[in-house]
Amino acid sequence: METVLALLVGLLFAISAYLLLSSSLIRLILGVFVLGNATHLMIFVLGRLTRESPPLIQYGLKAAEPGIANPLPQALILTAIVISFSLFAFLLVLSYRAYQSLDTINTDEMRVAEPEPAGTLLRGRDV
């Protein structure tokens, strides 16, 4: 089963990289979203897959029975999901505010921090 999910993870990374390479702020945000999911899934697959046996200890037992799902990656992913959600929410609001202040969602035109050097105006701009 790891094989199928590994290929899916690869696809998610490819799509997120494509979105992150865009000049449009919205697509960038979507890219971050996909990247988060790709990473979580990757950590999950790295811990190996076990069908339908959650890491719980049954009543009456002191330790888990063998054959349960690997608990460690799950704990790590749980932390990661919450943090990537925080990042995503912050990024959304930041992009919204950037649009309000700069009146553009094209990252090529956001040049407050690194102004265009004289004479090379729109040098790297396509279309």
Added chain:
Amino acid sequence: MLAATLAPFVLAVFAPFVRRRVGDSAGWVLAVLPAGLTLYFAQFLGPVASGETFVFATEWVPALGISLSFYVDGLSLLFALLISFIGTFIVLYAGAYLKGHADLGRFFMFILMFMGSMLGLVLSDNVVTLFVFWELTSITSFLLIGFNHDKPRSRRAALQALVVTGGGGLALLAGLLLMAQIGGSMELSTLLANGDVLREHPWYLAVLILVLAGAFTKSAQVPFHFWLPNAMEAPTPVSAYLHSATMVKAGVYLLARMNPGLGGTEIWQIILMSFGGVTLLVGAILALRNTDLKLMLAQTTVASLGLLVFLMGIGEDYAIEAAMAYLFAHSMFKGALFMVAGSVDHGTGTRELGRLSGLGRVMPFTATAAGLAALSMSGLPPFFGFIAKEWVYKGTLDGSLPLILTAVAITGNALMFAVAFLVGFKPFFGEPGDTPHKPHEGSLGLWVGALTLAVLSLFFGLFSGFAETYFVGPAAVAVAGIPLAVDLYLWGGFKAPVVASIITVALGAFFFWQSGRLSAWLARVIDALWGPDKGYDQFMDGMIGLARWVTDVLQTGYLRRYMLVTFLTLAAVLVLPQVSLSDGFVLKTPPFDPLVWAIGLLAVVGTLAIPFTRSRLAAIMLMGVLGLSVAFVFLLFGAPDLAFTQLMVETLSVVILALVIARLPVFGTDWRGKPRFVGDAVVAALIGGAMAYLLLSITATPLDLTLSEFFSARSYTEAYGRNIVNVILVDFRALDTLGEIAVVAIAGVAVLGLLAFRHIDRASDDKTGSTS
């Protein structure tokens, strides 16, 4: 011994306070320390002369074999005495020379730190300690040369010295560590005692080249000789100290120290003799080309260093004795002459040879010192310089060596003879010259050092047995690594070395007579040539140009360019090791599981559609599809906690996304033309492929479950929880979870801040009349 080495550093810290408290006579107070150190080292003279050596070791980093160990033998003792003895007079001299200078306190601080570094360098036995002090001398000399930091030329000279000697230092570090690796010890005394192990090892050549790179840059051998004359931008006390007995001699010290371990091979002889010989001639010729007293002395220092390296290269008994004798003589006469040049500058306002004459009457002490030191430098009897030069010829005239070596030595010495008379006599005789201000003799501090050193040059010439027993003899024995019978004398009968000396004097007198014409002619020829000093500038410009080019390529200011660079680097890091290191893996054919395939298909279709959608609503929905399929995967493979969290978070994300995306303009276009589309797609495919490949190859290897088993076993027995994931989060890794909560809180505060500041932004926009 450790205390003696560190004492200058400690005093350096207090030097500015001493200066503030005592005023301009602070030099006399601070000179007490180097004077005391001289006496301390002097007590070793007797035992070392009788063949004893001393080791003082303090542990530093025992795990790495690094200790603060110091080794006293004839060689290190000779250097330590020169450093502390000349240092005493330099401190006095600096107090007088820089009298009233606002930064005199800082100057004392630097020079004391330098003194400590030099002492540490020559006394170190541990290779790492040696390197630390070696680089400390580079750094402190950078501070000293750049003392007049408001002058661009000073700054350039300081930086140049640091780049050249510091760069050589790095090579030296590599060489020293290789040596330690080969010899199995960090202590030089142990390493050098087994020299054959080093010489016969296949890495010998690498070690030799690295060590020589350190020594040649420090001791200003051609083609690294250019930094030394440039360093004359420093105040004269610095030049007198760094370029007579200390900084530049460190390279020669290193060669002498390494001689028992690395020396004596054919390649050692060839490299040292050729570099040393060329440096001797280049330095001596450049000295005659200059007309500034300090620059002339600086160039003769280059020549003398060349001569010393040349002698170390010959490596026979007489040559080693000659090297030590010449080193001893040079430290005295060159230290004296530099101080004289500074005093003349101080007394008249110029160092230009053509404008100086007839100073003898008004500056009697300085003139006496200059005359005596110049006689020693020109190698005339009965000065110690004469003995040193005789021994140089004894070394080169050793039957088996080609006669050209003697010819090189004679030419170099003759040129230095001429320069010695130009510097030491010409300014003091004849009619008074036209100087910027009326010449006057300096205060006691300005001439006492020069006069003492000059008189000592005569003293050791007359009582050569004293120099032989206590200074030159033990040092030569340490360098040779085997007992030598050293017997210095003034007159050994009318033999070949005396003939060579007579030729030297005759040739030197001719050069002196023709010096004006020669100097002008040399100036015309040399200035037209490309020199390493220009090469240094070109090299530095090239480095800056390269840095600018790299910055321009990598940091265009376009976010997507940064992304591209990041992704390409990531792809390279992921792909290259797998291609070169991985020995492949067996791809497991997955069993057909309709539920998994269905969810997978949903995720694939949902994700693939994202880049192509042109509608906001569709994009939001596709995000939901992706989040949901991931939640299903979690649910299916035994992670219900993850699934629930994912469901909640994805729902919330999609809601916020919908809120924001509705307020942003034009969704459809992303300003990507066709070529960029193809390029980006290739990069994306590369990243995706590399990630999938990485994951496949990792899952094909066995998994280490130690941690998971630990948590499974302890979850109930120690933390009383049946949900292992939850126990890990709130118990075993509780601090992590606290950090996670903090991140959420900070993100929330930041979002609030962003939204709250909107009004301020708007208000200021209104004031400036922006149309935002």
